[in-house]
Amino acid sequence: MAKSDTHYFYVLECKDGTYYGGYTTDVARREAEHNAGIRCKYTRNRRPVRVIHSECFETRSEATKAEAAFKKLLRKDKDLYLQKNKGGDMR
Template sequence: MAKSETHYFYVLECKDGSYYGGYTTDVTRREAEHNAGIRCKYTRNRRPVRVIHSECFETRSEATKAESAFKKLVRKEKDTYLEKNKE
């Protein structure tokens, strides 16, 4: 039987104050990859980055839908979303 994974939508705050939303199954590993400049052009010149938000989902589809919805928001809406969903 296949191993069940948790899927995450996460938000990084970059050195320049911008946000980056992404999908992963391991938030800690993905943050380290961003800070090492691996697999993401957007954050490569905006390091260091730090995870400021993450949500877990049962399926990849749910997590990528949350990521897509976040990316469609304007900055003020992203700020409101993050404030309302503080951990």
């Protein structure tokens, strides 16, 4: 398995309207895994999910810090963050 030099913080919107923030090196693969019910209890019963935001980072540390910061936000602040960063990578 090749090591990726690209690290992503991504946000999913679940069927029930909730958000899930995560880290990956491959956003498309990870979205497919979530929709298949693989490796994430939170999204398993909230499928289908779709990627609504992604940001690219040079290091895993930077991406996981962005993920942790997002997860600490209140819902209204998550909405503002996503609105403000609407032009994000999105794969």
